[in-house]
Amino acid sequence: MNGGAIKEKLAAGGVLAVNETEYARKGFALDMQVAPEQLLAAISVLDAAGFFIEAITGVDWLGEQAALRKEAETKAATAAKAKAEAAVAAGEEPPPIEPATEQGELAEDALEAVYDFNHYEALCRVTIRTRVPRSKPEVPTISSIYPGANWHERETHDFFGITFVGHPCLVPLLLPEDADFHPLLKDFLP
Numbered sequence: 001m002n003g004g005a006i007k008e009k010l011a012a013g014g015v016l017a018v019n020e021t022e023y024a025r026k027g028f029a030l031d032m033q034v035a036p037e038q039l040l041a042a043i044s045v046l047d048a049a050g051f052f053i054e055a056i057t058g059v060d061w062l063g064e065q066a067a068l069r070k071e072a073e074t075k076a077a078t079a080a081k082a083k084a085e086a087a088v089a090a091g092e093e094p095p096p097i098e099p100a101t102e103q104g105e106l107a108e109d110a111l112e113a114v115y116d117f118n119h120y121e122a123l124c125r126v127t128i129r130t131r132v133p134r135s136k137p138e139v140p141t142i143s144s145i146y147p148g149a150n151w152h153e154r155e156t157h158d159f160f161g162i163t164f165v166g167h168p169c170l171v172p173l174l175l176p177e178d179a180d181f182h183p184l185l186k187d188f189l190p
Contacts, residue, residue, distance in 0.1 A: 028125035056152035058160030062186040159184040
């Protein structure tokens with residue numbers, strides 16, 4: 001099973017963002033970004049192709065939106081400065097400096113569930129990523145397709161607070177049963 005064949009099957013199934021990567025550098029052949037509603041379809045393709053689940057984990061993207069806005073503002077300021085310097089060099093009067101315009105509220109930061117798959121017969125590792133808003137971190141469970149995912153989903157829920165909708169028993173795996181916190185979130189303060 002090679003990455004190209006899986007990429008074609010996933011594209012035929014409606015998964016849009018499938019990127020082939022350099023295996024020797026990244027450690028996986030395909031990197032997919034799917035919407036939560038596409039997750040089960042993508043994973044069903046992998047299951048039918050003989051892949052097994054290696055791990056599920058989370059990523060907290062807290063602060064990403066503010067960082068993206070700051071980067072855009074820096075680029076705009078650099079471009080304005082270059083334009084003013086070019087005007088001065090050409091003997092023209094530099095354009096007036098315009099105040100930064102408000103771009104509206106920041107989009108909500110996200111949490112991401114990351115699924116790693118491998119194949120028994122061929123060297124083909126696949127990563128699937130799905131992002132959800134921090135205010136409602138819900139993705140469908142894959143434990144009906146891969147029963148072994150049950151434990152991975154429980155651990156990811158413990159540490160990141162991502163809820164796996166339809167999970168048969170989403171109780172804490174590693175944290176105390178009464179834990180009302182998720183220690184791997186960036187805003188967690190013990």
